[in-house]
Amino acid sequence: MRIEIWSDVVCPWCYIGKRRLETALARFPHRDEVEIVWRSYQLDPAAPTEPTETASEMLARKYRMTPAQAAEAQGRVSALAAEEGMRWRHEDSPHANTLDAHRLLHLAAEEGRQGELKEALLDAYFGQARNVADHAVLREVATGVGLDAARVDEVLAGREFEAEVEADVDQAAAYGASGVPFYVVDRKYGVSGAQPVEVFSQVLEKAWSDAHPVLETVGGGEDACGPDGCAI
Amino acid sequence: MRIEIWSDVVCPWCYIGKRRLETALARFPHRDEVEIVWRSYQLDPAAPTEPTETASEMLARKYRMTPAQAAEAQGRVSALAAEEGMRWRHEDSPHANTLDAHRLLHLAAEEGRQGELKEALLDAYFGQARNVADHAVLREVATGVGLDAARVDEVLAGREFEAEVEADVDQAAAYGASGVPFYVVDRKYGVSGAQPVEVFSQVLEKAWSDAHPVLETVGGGEDACGPDGCAI
Numbered sequence: 344m345r346i347e348i349w350s351d352v353v354c355p356w357c358y359i360g361k362r363r364l365e366t367a368l369a370r371f372p373h374r375d376e377v378e379i380v381w382r383s384y385q386l387d388p389a390a391p392t393e394p395t396e397t398a399s400e401m402l403a404r405k406y407r408m409t410p411a412q413a414a415e416a417q418g419r420v421s422a423l424a425a426e427e428g429m430r431w432r433h434e435d436s437p438h439a440n441t442l443d444a445h446r447l448l449h450l451a452a453e454e455g456r457q458g459e460l461k462e463a464l465l466d467a468y469f470g471q472a473r474n475v476a477d478h479a480v481l482r483e484v485a486t487g488v489g490l491d492a493a494r495v496d497e498v499l500a501g502r503e504f505e506a507e508v509e510a511d512v513d514q515a516a517a518y519g520a521s522g523v524p525f526y527v528v529d530r531k532y533g534v535s536g537a538q539p540v541e542v543f544s545q546v547l548e549k550a551w552s553d554a555h556p557v558l559e560t561v562g563g564g565e566d567a568c569g570p571d572g573c574a575i
Numbered sequence: 576m577r578i579e580i581w582s583d584v585v586c587p588w589c590y591i592g593k594r595r596l597e598t599a600l601a602r603f604p605h606r607d608e609v610e611i612v613w614r615s616y617q618l619d620p621a622a623p624t625e626p627t628e629t630a631s632e633m634l635a636r637k638y639r640m641t642p643a644q645a646a647e648a649q650g651r652v653s654a655l656a657a658e659e660g661m662r663w664r665h666e667d668s669p670h671a672n673t674l675d676a677h678r679l680l681h682l683a684a685e686e687g688r689q690g691e692l693k694e695a696l697l698d699a700y701f702g703q704a705r706n707v708a709d710h711a712v713l714r715e716v717a718t719g720v721g722l723d724a725a726r727v728d729e730v731l732a733g734r735e736f737e738a739e740v741e742a743d744v745d746q747a748a749a750y751g752a753s754g755v756p757f758y759v760v761d762r763k764y765g766v767s768g769a770q771p772v773e774v775f776s777q778v779l780e781k782a783w784s785d786a787h788p789v790l791e792t793v794g795g796g797e798d799a800c801g802p803d804g805c806a807i
Contacts, residue, residue, distance in 0.1 A: 567754040
């Protein structure tokens, strides 16, 4: 079974949804046969690589709220993050571009470390309010989960994996996703948004039984031949 | 899509069922993406390689009928064969062992000629009443569909593919098949017996739509982030 997850590094519901799916997976008896693939999605492709404001300030400006109002608006998400026991400094997180982070996630997939890098990037952004567009930060986080430093530098210096990021974004659009997180199980079932654990559990069970069918047989052997002869 | 068909070379309903499936496939828009695999099944593993009676005589003896009664009992099958426009001399077909024929069908699968050999063997037995246990007959039929004569001789001289024949028979039992023809589509749908064309058509459609699902999505994007921000 394969779960593809479209998600952005700076998307709070993506991080909350990640914990909920992890809870559902921990309860799923066939969890060892589930592969997770992280797909790229950029909420704001125009976000700067050198941030000038926090995500909250950007929000307040965009929606003409005071910083206090913007912080309050994010209160429900922060409360849920607290419930999940996550460290959460989102109020200080910078409004930053994620293209390079996604390119490194594709590199990590090649090296079998994508899950580790995804978690580390989300924690860097939400738990530590770091600038995930900054190459020094990206380098530290990526090598911290075991990626080869020379390859990380090489990817960051060029445009490698840009086409892969774009292909992911296009695929999300093809699936009709208008936001993230967006989950696709076995290219058959979609889940839009950070749904409750129970919803993830149901989809996992459904996809599993689809992938492991019991043979449904039509016909009871009339017009057939067996060891005792043929139907006549 | 893959259709596995358990069938014996001396099974009249298998031949009739083959024509019916072919008709369903001819009407199926995705027929070019369907692969057929012929699986081995022996109705009578104890049948002789040097026949001493016809299949009808064997039946008459086994069920204490007169030859005329046995011929009459096969009347419905013969009528259906005539309807399908098949040449049919089944009343003269010998009661013969099919192990070697099945071994050659496995060889033919390796050489990409299995469909051709299956048809040729069925016609040799039902259309020409030939002894499909005889090595000279088997050699002629197999090379007639393009199999390499040296490989055919090599296989016939030894026990090659016996394990494959046995594995096929075991798999049929595992699926709960008690006779043939027995069809399995994508290891998901079974068809037992030479069902009407419409039944094959329905199963083909069902398997196709299973294999080419439209994404079913749960959730409408609540608790998600999009280009205009995050749900709060």
